[in-house]
Amino acid sequence: MLFTCMFQHFGDPGKMKDYHYTGPVEHKFSPYAFNGGTVLAVAGEDFAIVASDTRLSEGYSIHSRDSPKCYKLTDTTVLGCSGFHGDCLTLTKIIDARLKMYKHSNNKTMTSGAIAAMLSTILYSRRFFPYYVYNIIGGLDEEGKGAVYSFDPVGSYQRDTYKAGGSASAMLQPLLDNQIGFKNMEGVEHVPLTKDKAVQLVKDVFISAAERDVYTGDALRICVITKEGINEETIPLRKD
Amino acid sequence: MEHGVCICVCISTSCHTCKSYKSARTQKQMRKSSSIRPLQTRPVSLTLKIVPFRLAHGTTTLGFIFQGGVIAAADTRASAGGLVACPAVHKITPIHSHLVVTSSGSGADCMLWERILIREIRLYQLRHGHRLSIRATAKLLSSMLHPFKGTEMCVALTLCGWDNGPKLIYVCSDGARLQGDVFSVGSGSPYAYGVLDRELRWSLSKGEAISLAREAVFRATHRDAYSGNNVDLFHITAQGWSQRKREDLKEEYYRDKEKKGKKKNDKLK
Numbered sequence: 001m002l003f004t005c006m007f008q009h010f011g012d013p014g015k016m017k018d019y020h021y022t023g024p025v026e027h028k029f030s031p032y033a034f035n036g037g038t039v040l041a042v043a044g045e046d047f048a049i050v051a052s053d054t055r056l057s058e059g060y061s062i063h064s065r066d067s068p069k070c071y072k073l074t075d076t077t078v079l080g081c082s083g084f085h086g087d088c089l090t091l092t093k094i095i096d097a098r099l100k101m102y103k104h105s106n107n108k109t110m111t112s113g114a115i116a117a118m119l120s121t122i123l124y125s126r127r128f129f130p131y132y133v134y135n136i137i138g139g140l141d142e143e144g145k146g147a148v149y150s151f152d153p154v155g156s157y158q159r160d161t162y163k164a165g166g167s168a169s170a171m172l173q174p175l176l177d178n179q180i181g182f183k184n185m186e187g188v189e190h191v192p193l194t195k196d197k198a199v200q201l202v203k204d205v206f207i208s209a210a211e212r213d214v215y216t217g218d219a220l221r222i223c224v225i226t227k228e229g230i231n232e233e234t235i236p237l238r239k240d
Numbered sequence: 241m242e243h244g245v246c247i248c249v250c251i252s253t254s255c256h257t258c259k260s261y262k263s264a265r266t267q268k269q270m271r272k273s274s275s276i277r278p279l280q281t282r283p284v285s286l287t288l289k290i291v292p293f294r295l296a297h298g299t300t301t302l303g304f305i306f307q308g309g310v311i312a313a314a315d316t317r318a319s320a321g322g323l324v325a326c327p328a329v330h331k332i333t334p335i336h337s338h339l340v341v342t343s344s345g346s347g348a349d350c351m352l353w354e355r356i357l358i359r360e361i362r363l364y365q366l367r368h369g370h371r372l373s374i375r376a377t378a379k380l381l382s383s384m385l386h387p388f389k390g391t392e393m394c395v396a397l398t399l400c401g402w403d404n405g406p407k408l409i410y411v412c413s414d415g416a417r418l419q420g421d422v423f424s425v426g427s428g429s430p431y432a433y434g435v436l437d438r439e440l441r442w443s444l445s446k447g448e449a450i451s452l453a454r455e456a457v458f459r460a461t462h463r464d465a466y467s468g469n470n471v472d473l474f475h476i477t478a479q480g481w482s483q484r485k486r487e488d489l490k491e492e493y494y495r496d497k498e499k500k501g502k503k504k505n506d507k508l509k
Contacts, residue, residue: 124352128391150326156318156348158326170323 032084032132033058036215037069038166039080040202041138042180043146047195048225050078050138051202052166053210053237055218056085065239068221069166072230073099077112077139078223079119082166083153084132091131094122112139116149116157123155130154134165139225146225164205168213172205179205199224203235210237298466300428300457301331301342303398304436305406305421306444309477312400313453314342315428315460315467316486327469328486335361337480339374339401344425345394345413353395357381374399374407375419382417389415396425402476428460428467435459450475450484458492 036057042049052069055062071079071092079095081088098118102110110118116137123131135151150163162180164172177183179201182190193201202222210217217238224231298319303312314331317324329347333354334340341357343350360380364372372380378399385395396412410418410425422440424432435456444452454471461467473484 120348120351124348127348127393152320152325152348154346154348156346156351158329160326 031129033086034132034167035063035083035085036167037067037082038164038168038172038206038209038213038216039069039082039134039136040162040164040172040176040205041080041136041148041150042162042176042193042198042202043138043148043160044193044195044198045146046140046144046226047198048078048138048140048146048148049195049198049202049222050080050136050225051206051220051222052080052082053206053216053218054221054234055216057215062218065218068219068234070221070223070232072223073115073137074109074139075229076225076227077110077115077137078225078230079115080136080138080165081133083134087131087133091122091133091135095119098122112137112141112147112149113159115139116151116159119149119151120155120157123151123153127154134169136163136165138223140227144227167215168209171212172209175205175208195224195226199233206237298464299331299344299426300424300432300460300464300467301344301398301426302424302429302432302436302453302456303342303400303408303422304440304449304453305408306440306449307442308444308446308449309402309475310400310406310408311449311453312340312342312398312474312476313457314472315457315489316470316472317461317466317468318347319466324468330472332472332474334474334481335377335399335401336365336371338371338403338476339377339399340474340476340481342398342400342425344396344398349393349395349413350397353381353385353397356384360384371403373403374401374409377401378409378411378417378419381411382415385411385413386415388413398423398425400474400476402478402480406476424456424460426467428457428464431460431463432456446475454487454492458489458496461489462493 036055037053039050039052050070054066054068056064056067069080069082069088071081073079073095079092081091099110119135119137130153132153134153137149139147141147148160148163149157150160150165151157162176164176178185180193182188199222203220206216206220217240220235220237222233222235298317299315301314303310312332316327316329316331318326318329331344332340332342335354335358341354343354361372361377381397393413399409399411401407408420408423410416410420410423422436424436436452439452450473453473457471468489470486470488472486475482475484
C-alpha cells in the first residue's frame with residue numbers, strides 16, 4: 001500500500017507537486033486504493049453474461065494487463081467485482097469458503113438468489129469499515145432464467161436485467177438503458193435480447209468504454225452462462 | 241441529521257455538507273502550527289474520513305392517515321452522490337399483512353433493518369401467538385437502533401399500519417420515535433409537505449387520498465434532484481395492505497404540461 005495523499009482523486013496535482021509549490025499538503029495513510037476496472041452483467045431469457053476488462057491500475061501505473069474481474073462461483077453463477085483489488089481478493093476467498101460450507105451442510109449448491117442475499121450480509125457486516133468493491137452477480141435462477149444482482153459497497157442490492165459497475169459505469173449504464181431497456185426512445189419495437197446480440201453489444205460497449213475511460217482497457221473477458229455451463233471468451237481491447 | 245440528502249463522504253469543494261468538515265480541517269492545521277495540541281472536541285466518524293466512495297441516498301417518502309386507512313407513497317430513485325445508482329428501488333416494504341414501512345436514508349442500512357424487523361416480528365408472532373402492535377413494533381425497532389446512535393448509520397423509517405385503527409409512526413436512527421397523522425421523510429419532503437398540507441383532511445375519499453399522495457410525490461420529484469423516476473403507492477386498511485401499480489412520472493410530467501398549456505390557452509381566449 002502506498003502512502004496515499006487523502007486528496008488523491010479530487011484534482012490534486014499528483015506527480016507535479018514535486019515541481020510546484022501547492023501549499024501545505026496533509027499526508028495520511030489510507031487503507032484503500034482504487035485499482036480501476038469495469039464490470040458489466042446482462043440477463044436474458046435463458047442466459048446471463050458477465051463481462052469485465054482485465055486491466056489492473058493504480059494512479060498513473062498499470063500493474064497488470066491480465067487481471068480479469070470475473071470470478072466463477074458455481075456452475076450457474078459468476079461474480080464480477082471491481083474497485084480495490086485487495087478487498088476483491090479477500091471477498092472472493094470468503095465467498096468461496098461460505099459456498100463450500102453451505103455445500104457440506106446442506107448437500108446442495110447455492111442458488112444465485114441465495115448467493116446474492118449472503119453477499120449482502122457479508123458486505124454489511126463491514127458497515128463501518130467497508131469492502132471497497134462494486135459487485136455484480138450474474139447467473140441463472142432456479143427457473144433457468146437469467147438473473148443479475150447489483151450491489152453497492154455496503155450490501156444494498158437489487159435484482160436487475162442489466163447493470164454496469166466500476167470506473168466506467170456512469171458511461172456504460174445510460175448506453176445499456178437505451179439499447180437493452182429501450183429507454184428514452186420513442187416508437188421502437190421492444191425485441192427480446194438474443195444471446196448473440198447481447199454478446200456483440202457487450203463487446204461494442206466495452207470498446208466504447210476503453211476509448212473514454214483510462215482505467216478500462218487491455219482485454220475483455222466475457223463469461224456466458226447458460227444451462228450447458230459457463231463459456232469464457234477473451235477479446236483484446238486498446239492497450240493505451 | 242438530514243435524511244435523504246447525500247451524506248457526502250467525499251471531500252470535494254462543491255459539496256456543502258462537507259463544509260463543516262473542511263473548516264475543521266483548516267482549524268486543525270492552524271492548531272498544529274502552535275505548540276499546544278488541544279483535544280478534539282467533536283469526534284468525526286472514522287468511515288467518513290477513510291472511504292473514497294459515496295453510499296446510496298436521497299428520497300421522497302410520505303405517509304398519512306385518513307378515514308379510509310393509511311396511505312404510504314415513495315419515489316424510486318437511489319442516488320449515490322451525483323449518480324443515479326438505481327432508478328427502480330423499492331422504498332416501501334411490507335413487514336406483515338397489516339404493516340408496511342417506508343425507508344429513507346442509506347439504502348443498505350434500510351434494507352438490512354427491514355429484514356431484521358421482519359424477522360423479529362415473525363419470531364414474536366410465533367412465540368406469543370399474536371401479532372405485535374404497531375406502537376410496540378416502533379419501540380422494538382427504536383431500541384434495536386439505539387446502539388448505533390452516533391455512528392453514521394442513517395435509517396429513517398415510517399411504519400404505516402393498522403391495528404384497531406390506522407397508525408403512523410416515524411422511527412429514525414437518531415433515536416426519534418413519533419406517532420402522527422402525516423409524515424414525509426427525505427430530501428424531497430419539504431415539497432411533499434407543501435402539497436399535502438393544502439388538501440389533507442380526515443374526510444378524504446380513497447380516490448382523493450391516492451391522487452393527493454401521487455401529486456405530492458410528483459411535485460417533490462420535480463423539484464428535488466435526488467428524487468425521481470417512479471412512484472410507489474400502498475394503501476393499508478383493516479383488511480391489510482394493497483399495492484397500486486408502479487407509475488412512471490415521466491408520463492405524468494407531460495400530462496401536467498399539457499394541462500397547463502390548455503389552461504393558459506383558455507385564459508387567453
